[in-house]
Amino acid sequence: MEILFIVVFALLGLVVGSFLNVCIDRLPQSKSIVFPPSHCEACQHKLAAKDLIPVFSYLRLCGRCRYCKAAVPRRLFWVELATGVVFALLAWHYGLSPALGVMAFYACLFTIVFVIDLEHGIIPNKVVYPGMVVALLLALYSWPWLTQVIKPGIASAALGGGIGFALFFLIAIASRGGMGWGDVKLVGLIGLATGFPLVFLSIILGAVLGGIVAVALVIAKKRKFKETLPFGPFLAAAAMVTLLWGNNILSWYLGLLM
Ligand SMILES: [Zn+2]
Structure with missing residues (x-):
């Protein structure tokens, strides 16, 4: 069955x-x-x-x-x-289960972000904004039948989204175009979906993944050292990993520190 x-x-x-x-x-x-x-x-x-x-x-x-x-x-x-x-x-x-529907939605959303950013170097608002609406709806209420999904409360979602957005906003200004506004909004969405502090796990996982792929591409001579890579695909992949296993990874990491 x-x-x-x-x-x-x-x-x-x-x-x-x-x-x-x-x-x-x-x-x-x-x-x-x-x-x-x-x-x-x-x-x-x-x-x-x-x-x-x-x-x-x-x-x-x-x-x-x-x-x-x-x-x-x-x-x-x-x-x-x-x-x-x-x-x-x-x-x-x-x-x-209802959790399956929610996670399938997020998987579709982040797949679209992944491929469009890879091919065009943009992250359309038409993808990010509906994602933000769904993430907010999930955070607004406790949805008792949705226990398997990471769904932060509204305070945690607002904090995660706000801090992620603000952090990448500053990076975008400091990098003068190196980091695009699409990435800033995407991190806002990821923060709303994963909440605080899991938004940091997404950012760290995305950066590590991006770093590994960037080095691998240089070694494979597929990319010159100073060529930039889009960050969106790595953030999107990291967001899915966080939504699936974020709490497990966090408690494993905290266990290491103890
Ligand atoms: Zn044809």
């Missing part, structure tokens, strides 16, 4: 991943995410249902458009697959 549920939720994840790709393609261009229907970017041919089966259509057509044979971005495949895998992990971790 449980396996069946995980498989069904993973399949749902593949479909949702396909929709996330539409959001990732269209939000940075301020296009509608519902209209027009999916079409090939190269030949504008409207895609049929058989072209839109997540992951399988891409593999079946060897990553090319059925009509004009233009290469389809590999990202479409990876986002679909990753969303399916993440949904499976969440279903396994939370079971059928």
